[in-house]
Amino acid sequence: MRHWAFVGLLALAACAPESSPRTSAQGQVCPGVVAGGMTVRQGLDGNQPSRVQEDGREPVIIRFRRGDRTQASSVTASGASFTASTGAKVGAVYRNIPAVAARVTPEERLLLERSPMVESIEADQVWGALGLTPGLLAPLQRQVKAVTPMPEDEYTEGLRLVQAPDVWDADRDGVLDVGAPTGEGVRVCVIDSGLDMGHPEFQGAVAANHDFVDEDEDANDRGAQGQWGQGHGTHVAGIIAARVGHGGDTGPRGTPGGMVGVAPNASLLIARVLDLSGQTQMSVVLSAMEWCESQGARVVSLSLGGGNPTRSSVEAFRALKDHGLLVVAAAGNQGGPVLYPASDPSVLAVGAVDANERRASFSNVGMELALVAPGVDVLSTFPRGLGAYAEMSLDDTSPMSRSLLYSPTGDTAGRLVDCGLGDSLASCFEASCDGFVAYVRPGAVPVSEAMANVMMQGARAVVFGSDEAPAGGAVDILSLPRIGRWAPAVSVNQAASTMLRERLGADARLSLVPVDYTHVSGTSMAAPYVSGVAALLWSARPELTPQQVRDALEASAKDLGTGGRDPVFGHGLVRAKDALQRLP
Structure with a gap:
């Protein structure tokens, strides 16, 4: 599982009195440019990594x-x-x-x-958020929404894939059906980075919250100084229980109602355990689990993990199951074995598939895997204004683009310049300190390093293509560090990349507008779909045991791999309507 965005690397600054660029064997450096920035990795105390204690303990x-x-x-x-x-x-x-x-x-x-x-x-092991990467554009462009909003426009691809609207909006009129299971009466505990409590999608949704990092009753996804965290918990919570018709700012082409969660009337319990760098300790998660139980949770959603099972952790998860709670956890994003605690025998492990029901390449596998759910390019809530809607134009065309996570917003224009791999201060062909839009093929160096390199050469905006990574190079997370000075940046799909390479030198224009939602990929996004479906089952049948709920989820899953349970898809894709029909 890769961490979300805190890849903070370099502080590069060039402040020269002359107006012309400095040149060297390494390439061009424009005067007065500040690019990138140092990222201090923060831990539970706000300053140090989680296991480093100032007192040496x-x-x-x-x-x-x-x-x-x-x-x-x-x-x-x-x-x-x-x-x-x-x-x-x-x-x-x-x-x-x-x-x-x-x-x-x-x-x-x-x-x-x-x-x-x-x-x-x-x-006391260090655990972390299991986010992966901002949603990348699919090979085929999505169909643009109709100008006139339709009742179902709040229903995301993932929501439809797990059959949630079939449960509570059978006539597809955009209104919750009277008497249908909606999550009403069920409390789902989200143990994560906290929540943007002021987000419109969660008004009336939060039953209780506790911050285990700052030890107070304000589990907003913020640090002690008011700075936003990663937004991980806000994205997860929206998948579970975003409210109908409570939309935030969706941008010029977004749906006014925003989006709907799988269990839109479920109550959320928010336990903030992740610090600003996305880290926590096992002991903190165990405390949060007991708090969830004390608050009446039926489902615990864990999109975090790391480390190994211990006697204490195994007993703690077994106790929750014995006490009537179902723990759902993300399997991990390394493409390897299912990580802990998803691999715990008392926990339901969830992997990720895309909109075409294909396994996500990053999704971990193993016989511990129980189910899969949507985890690629998932749209959900994000701290207000930290998402960005992107529009790009090039001459008479408008290639589809997606902003990098945490990209600055605003309008930028300039000539489109080929900056190759962005791996040096000489990577931009025909760079100019008057400003340009850089086209970069990612993979040779971390995104933050490529950004700093091309900005130092004069780039005022950056477009990342989707070409194949160079031999031996791994495509980095298309996300910017939260700290530092960066230019607006977007990614484009392969078809748009081909078109852009044919039009290098043309005038490009980028417009990034702040919104309250974003697309993200990862098993962190898949787990809350299953948590939401479990809430629907308990909403229909409150007397069910965790094992009965789990049995119904697994028996009704759509088999996607070899016949029966397999290590790639587990029992298959979670399906809400089918699961309700399999209840005893």
Whole structure:
């Protein structure tokens, strides 16, 4: 699973008194240009990576011994007192497992290891968001929406693919059917980066929230200084429960009503556990899980993970299942084995497919995989104004384009110049410090480095094509770091790339408008589709057990691979209407 966008690399600045560009063996550097910027990787304390503690203490999870009939909570209470008596800093005391989270010095750890009360001391692993990349344009352009809004315009491709409208809008009039399962009465807990609480799509949707990073009751996706986080949790939550007709700003061609979630009347519980860099610790997630249970959640949606199973984590997930909760987790985006906690036996692991029901190339595989759901080019909510609607024109044509995640907005124009791979300060053919629009083939260097290179040569906007990456090069995430000075940037599909290469030297114009939505790809997007469908099932039948819900989801899934369950698609594509029909 690749991290979303924090690939912060270089701070490049050229401030020369002369008006002409400086040249060297490395190429041209325009005077007065500032490009890129240093990104400080922030952790749970807002400054340091999550496992680095300023006081030198190590974060751990301490397990205590208990008898067969001893309640975990009573063992933990006495264990917490003992742990604190050693000088260790106790951060969390768990109810479902006989353990506490603490920060310890080497001396304190030695005292704890020698105690007969202590069963084991586990590493408090770093986990992270499982986002991948902004949605890339499909090989074929999408059909432009009709000028007159239709009742179903809020229904995204992914929503239709999982049959959600078939459950609550059978007549397709854009109005929720009376008496249909809509998620009403079901609480879904989203453990993620928090939420843009002011987004119109979530008005009346949030039943409770808690920030486990800043330890307060404001789980907005923001840091202590007010800066926005990654938007990961806002995107995930919209897939589950965006409200009908509550649209935010969708741009000049967007649908006024915005979008609809799979379970549009479900209640959201928002647990912020990811810091501004998209990291957290296992202990924080375990605390959030117990909070979800205390708030009456039926479904827990986890689009995060990392590390390995421990006795404490396995017991914690089993306890939620035993207590009536279904945990749904993203399988991961490396194309390799299903990652933890999706691979946990008590967790339902979800992989990703595209709109044509083909496996996403990044989606992890393995026999632990239970289901797949839409995870490619998924449209959903985003912190207000941080998404961008892009329009590009070149002479008399308007090739379809998509803004890079976190791209600056505004209008830019200039001559389209071939900048090759963007891998050096000499990459732009016919560069000019008067300004131009750079055409770059991604893959040789990280996007942030390519951006800085071409901006230093005079580019005022950048277009990334979709040519094949060079031999040995991996196409980087088409996203800009959240910190730094960047030019507006877009990506285009392969057909548009071919056309642009034939018109190098023509005048290009880019317009990027801030909106409240964005397209993103990843198994992080697939998991909340399954969470939403599970909420629909519980909305129809509140008495169901987690196992009954899971059985119905798996038995009704559309088989996409070899007959029966397979490691690529699991049981298949989740289908809401079919799942309801398979309920006992």
